[in-house]
Amino acid sequence: MYPQLELNRRQLLSRGSLGFGGLALSSMFSESFGSDVPVPHFAPRAKSVVFLFMEGGVSQVDSYDYKPMLSQHDGKDPHQAIGKLEKTQFANIGKVMKSPWNFKQWGESGIWASDLFPQINRQMDELCIVRSMTSKFPEHTSANYLLHSGHGLQGRPSMGAWTTYGLGSFNRDLPGYVVLNGGQIPSGGLDNFSNGFLPASYQGSLLHAIGTPLSNISPNEKSGRLQQLKRQLAMRLNQSGLQLAGGADEMESAIRNAELAARMQLAVPELIDLTKETAATHELYGMHAKNKHTQTYGKACLIARRLVERGVRFIEVLIPMVNGYQRWDAHGNIKQNHTSNAVAVDQPIAALLKDLRQRGMLDETLVVWSGEFGRTPFAQGGAGRDHNEHGFSLWMAGGGIKGGMTYGATDPWGYKAVENKLEIHDLHATILHLLGIDHTRLTYRFSGRDIRLTDVYGRVVEELFV
C-alpha cells in the first residue's frame, strides 16, 4: 500500500542494512540481497563523490573569479562604485578592496586564477570552474545546511545520505557515506551529515583522520581471543533467543548484523593503515610537509582516495583547524587567513587529483570543491571580507565533468552571479545526475510529502559534462 510506511523485512534490509546511528556506518550488502539493492536510474558517470568542503567561504575574487575592476576602484566607497549593496552579516561595509593575490592564466585552457592555490591550479585543465554559484543565506549554519541538505534548517537528510539511500554502497564492510574529520566540524554540527528523516543507516559516519577512527569500532577487549570467545558465546545464546522468538525476522537480521559488525572491526583499521602506501605517495600528499595542517589534510585526502578505492559512495573531507574556529571565514585579515588555509589544503588536494588520475580513478570519481558561500568584493572593516551568497565560485573535476572550462559569470565586481546563475539545488541535481540518479525521482515520504534533496527545484547543468 504505502511502501515507505510498510517496509517489509526485505526492504528494511536492503534499505537500512548497515548503519551506525550517530556516527555511523552505513552500507549495503549486495551479496545477500542482490535483487533489492537500489539501481541507478540511468548509467552513472561517477561512482563516488569526494566533496572538499571549504567551510567558512573562500573568497571568489581572490581565487577563481578575476576582477580587474577591484584594482581600479580599490579604496573607493562601494556604495558609489558598485551601487546598491545587499545587507551583510556584520553590517560593517568598508571600501572596495582589490585582491592581495596575483592573477594569471593557468594550463592549456588558460583559465584565470590567482596564485592562492598554485598546486591545484597546475591541474587547471582537470577543473571545471563554476563562477555563478549562489546560496540563499549569508549565515554559516543556514548556508551549510542548504549546501548539504538543500534546506536552510536542521532536519533534512544530507546529500551523502540521499546518495547512499539511492545507490547503496559497493562495500559492505565500510560505511557508504564517510565524513573525514580533518578537525573542523562545520557550523550546524553533525547535522550537516544527518540522515534527517531517512533511516539512521544513511547518516554520515565521522571518521577521524587523527585519533580513534570511528565510534565504537575499537574493542574494549585487549585480546583477540577474548573477543572471539564473547562472539561465540553471543552467537550461541542469540540462537536460543531466536528460537524463543520463533525465528522472528527482526531477531534474525540482528544476528546477521553481529557478523557484519565483526567484519567492520577489521575493515576500518585496514582502511586507515597507511603504512602500505609508498613513500612517494606520502610525499605527494604532503604528509611530511612542514605545516602540520598540511599533514593532517594530506592524510585525510589519502584516506579519501582509499575510501574511493573501496567503493565508498560519498566522502566529505573537512578542513583542519588552521586558525581555531576561523575556517575560511576571513572577516578580519583575508591575506593572513586565506594564505594559512590554502597552505593546508593546496598540496593535498592537488595530490588527490593527481593520484586519482594516475590510478585511472578520476574519470569515475567526482571531486567537488566548494564553500557554503563566497565573500564580498568590498572590505569588511579594513582588510577582511564579509559573507556573500549572491555569487561565488566552486570547481568540480573528474566523474564526467569537462575539465579546463569555466561556467557562468558574476558582474564586473565579482559580487553577484549574472550569467548562468546556479543555485545549490542545481549543484545537487547535477551531482546526483552524474551518479546516475534522477533528482526528481529520488524521494522519501515523510509525514505527508514525498520529499527530495532538491525540493521542487534543481536543474542538471549538462553544459558541464564531458
Place this chain on the structure above:
Amino acid sequence: MKSSAIFSFSCICLFAFAPAIYANDRLEFFETRIRPTLASHCLECHGPQKAESDLRLDHISFLTAEGSYGPVLVPGQPKQSSLYVSLTHANKDLMMPLEREKLAERVIADFEKWIVDGAFWPNEPIPAAVTEKFDLATRKNRLPWIWQTPEAQTIPKLENTRWPRGGIDHFVLARLESAGLTPAPDAAPETWFRRVHFAITGLPPQPEQVQEFLADTSDQNREAVVDRLLKSPHFGERWARHWMDLVRYAESRGHESDFAIANAWHYRDYLIRALNEDVPFDQFVIEHIAGDLLPSPRINQESGFNESILATAWPVFGEEVHSPVDIRQDECDRIDNKIDVFSKTFLGLTVACARCHDHKFDAISQQDYYSLAGFFLSSHFRQVRFQTSLRNGRIADELESLYQDTQQQLIQWIADRFRPHLSQAAALYRPSTDPQHVQYAAAEVILDFSDPNHTWQTSGNAFGQSARQVGDLIIPNDSSTDLQVRLLGAAERDPIWNSLKLSPGNEADSGSLNAVGRAAGLVSTPTFVLNDGRVHVFMQGETQVYAAVDSHLMITGPLHKALVKTLKAPQPKWLTLDLRGYQGHRLHLEFGPVGDAPLSVFQVVQGPTSPRPTSPRTIEPGKSDSVSKLENEQLLGDAVDALEKRNIRSWQHAAAISWLCKNAAQIGVDSSFAAELKKIVANYQSRRQELAAQIQTDSLTAIALMDGSGVNERILKRGKHQTPGEVARRQLPGAFPFEAADLGRGSGRLQLAHQLIDPDNPLTARVIVNRIWHHLLGRGIVASVDNFGWLGSRPTHPELLDDLAHQFVHQDHWSIKTMIKRIVLSRTFAMSSRPDDLAAEKQDPNNLFVHRMNVRRLESEAIRDNLLAVSGRLDLTLYGKPVPVHLTEFVIGRGRPEKSGPLDGEGRRSIYTSVRRNFLPTMMLTFDMPIPFSTVGRRNVTNVPAQTLAMMNDKLVYQQANVWAEELLSEFSDASAAEKIRQMYWQAFGRAVMDEELDAALVAIESFAELHEVSGDDLKVWTDLCHTMFRLNEFIYLR
C-alpha cells in the same frame, strides 16, 4: 460528406505544397527552441494547471487572445507582443519569468525570430485545463472520515466468541475473521509481563516481581500488575519522552553555536507530573495551547505553584538563528515550524504543506496556514516565576485593593475638607503649566497610559496588577504629607517587589535577551509595525528595553544588538530607540527593571521626531485675575467633583487637586489636616509592610507564553514575506465544524484550545488514541501517526479507532491511563509475537491485521535505562536539572558544552540527559532517537550493525557490565556459578535460563577464567559474561 473530404484534402495539399519543407523547419524550430522554453519556464504558472492572470501559454489560441497587458502575441510583431516584451525585461512592470533570472539572450532572440516568422504553432487540439482549484467540500470528500466526529461503533459479531476479552478484541478478531485468519496464541506469561513493564514504565521487571507473577497469572492479577505500573512515577517518565518527540523538545537552539534555551527542563518535569497524575487529555491540551490564560490554572498539589502555565513552553523549543540577515524570513521559518508541530501533534494534519499554496491533497488552504500563524504572532516568549506567581499574584491583588481602598478613603476625605474652601482657593489658584503633556507631532501613539482604554500587558508583579491612571493619588511612602495627584498615567514599578530574587541555579538566557531579568516584572506594548523606525519613550527611571522585532530572540550579535537597550532618565524625559534598520517590521516592546532603580513608563510613540512639550501656558498676573477667579472656582469645583466621582480624566483637574493638597494651609483647611493625613498614610504603609513580609521572594523561572495583542498574519503569496496578500483571520482550518470564535483583544489561544477539545472536533481524540495504540503495539491503527491526511496511511481498523476515540472522550473523560489499561489488558496485546502461523505470515507479512504481536526493538532511552536497571546502577530520582551529556570525540562541533557529563549520566534515566540539539549522545542516535527538528510521532526503527558495535564496544556498556558483575558477586557471593547465571537471566531477560544456555555460559566462564588466568569467581570473568549478556538481541528486543 464527399465534398468536405475533398476540402480537407485540398487543405492538406496546400500545406504540403511548396512550403512543406519550410513548415518542417518551422515545426522543428518551434519544437526545439520555443516549446521547451515555454514548458520549462512558463507553463508552471501559465499552463493547464494554474493559468495565472487567466493566461495560458500551452496553445496558440490562448496566445492570440487579448490579454490584460495587450495582445500576448501578434504574429510578425514581436514588439507588440507582450510575451516577447516581458521576456526582454524592457518593461519593469512585466518581467518574465516572474522573480527569476532573465532568460538567455539567445533564447529571447529565438522568440523574436519565431514571432517575426509568423509564430508557427502546429495544428493540435487545445489541451484540457486541469482545474485543481481548492474547493473545501471536494477536499473533505476525498477523505470524509477524518472530518467526521468519531461515533461509538457496534461491537461486531464473531464466530469465535471465546477469544475476545473486551471490545478491542472484538474489532481485531472481526478483522482477522473477515480475512480468514486466526489470532496468535497467548504469549508466555513472563513475556507478557516483560512487555507490559516496558510498555508502561520503560523499565524491566525485577526478578522477584516476575517470579511472583508467575505464581498467579490470573486476569485479576494481571489487572493488579497494570494498576501498579500505572501508579508508578516512572510511567510519567516513559510517556513524557513519547510526547517530547512530538514537540521536538530540546534544551538548546541548535544552529551555529547551539545556545542553551534557559530553564527548558521545567517543561519536561511538567509532562512527567501531568502524565503521572493522569491529567485528562482535554485539560492537557488546553494547558499546552493556553495554560497561561486560564482563569483558574491547575495548581501543583505539593508546592502550590501554577502547573498549567508550564505547558505553554513547547512552541519555543525550535531551532533559532542568531543574526539572521533577513530577520523577517527567519520569523516566517520559525512560525512555520510551530505550525508544523502544532498541526501534526494535536490534529495529525500537515498544515505546514500549505505555506506557499493550498495543500496539494488535504482540505487545508493556504489561508488556513496563515490563520494559524496569527496565533503564534500574537503570543510572546517569556520567562515566568512559576513557583511563586500565584501566591505573589494574590499579594499583588491585595496591594492593589489596599491602594484603592486607601485612595478612596483619602479622596472622600479630601473632597469633604476642600469643598468649603474652594472660593478662597480660587483667589489664589494659578493654573499651572503642563510640564509633561506633549503634542505628538508626526508621531503615532503606541501606548499612552493616560488613556484609560490603552492596551498593555504585564508579567511578574513589579508593575502591580494595573497601571496608574491620571488623577490617581500618589500616596507618600514616608511620613511626609506631600500628597500628589497623577497628571499622567503610568506603568510604575512598585519597590515593594524589589525583594524578588532568582533561586540559585536558575539559568540565564543566552545572548542579551535577559527574559529572566524581566520575569520579576515587565511592561509590554501592543504589537505594532515600525514606520519611521524611531520609537520614543516618555519615562522616568531606568529600564532595559527589549524590542521584539519579528519575535527574534537569539540576540548575540553581530546583527540585531540594537534590540536590547538600557534607557535612563532621572527626570521624566523622552528617550529615543533608534530601530531604523527595521522599518516596516512588526514588533512589540518590553520594558524590564534594572537593579532596584525606579521606573515609570508614561507614553510610547513612534515617528521621525521626538515629541516635545508644548510651550508652557502661563497666565499673566493681574490681567486675567478678575476673570479667572470665577473660572478658577469652576475649575476647582469640577476637579473636586471629578475626584470624588473617581473620573479625573484631564491633567488640569489633576493639577488642581495637587495644588489644593499642597496649599491646604493657605486656603484655610483645618489644621488637623496634616495629622490626619499622616495617620492614614502610616496605616497604609504598615499594612503594605505586612503584605511585603508575605512575598515569596525566591523562585526559579520557566519558559511560558505571554499573550500579546491579537495580530492576524497576511497570506504570503508563494510563501514569501515580500508579497503579502489578504489578511487571514486567526482560526482553526475551515474544514473544522466550528464558527469563528470571538477572540477578544488577545491572541485568542484560549478559544482555539476549546475548539481543539470540543467533543465535535473530529481529530484531537482520534490522534491521541492512535498514538497510544502506536506506542503499545508498535504501529498505529493509522500507521502515519502524525498525518491522517491523504498521503498518510489509511486506518487498518477504522471502527476500532473510532470506538476507542469515542470512549476516550465520552466514557474515560480523556484519561490516558484508562486507555492504556484497556489496551494492555486486551487479549490482542497478550498475543504471542512468534511468526508461527505461516499462512498468516504469507497473507499478512506486515501484520497489518494484528494477527500476532509485533516484535519490538526497545527505544534508545529504554535500552540505556535497561542497562542501568540490570546493572543496579539506576538512580530512580525523579525530575530536576538535566545531566550534561557525556562528550566523546564523536560528540563534537561548535557550541560544544564546556563540561562533559559523566559516562553513566549519574545513573539517571535517559530522559534526564541534557538534550543539546547539536550534541545528542551517540548511542541514542544509533538507536534512532530523533533529531528534534519537528514532530516525530513514529521513530525510525533500524536494525543495523552499528547497533551491535555499540552494544559490543560502547564504553558505557562495558562500564555497566562491570557494575553488574560486582553487584552479582557481592550479592550472590555464596551462590554457585549456575545460580548466578540463573539470576542473570531473570534480571536481564525476565525469564528462566534454558539448560543449553546455562551450559554454554558455564563453559564460557571456564574459558574466560583460563584466558585471564584467574579463578572462575573473578570479577573479570563475570564482567565478560555480563558484557556478553548485554549484547544479546533479547536485551534490546521485546518479544
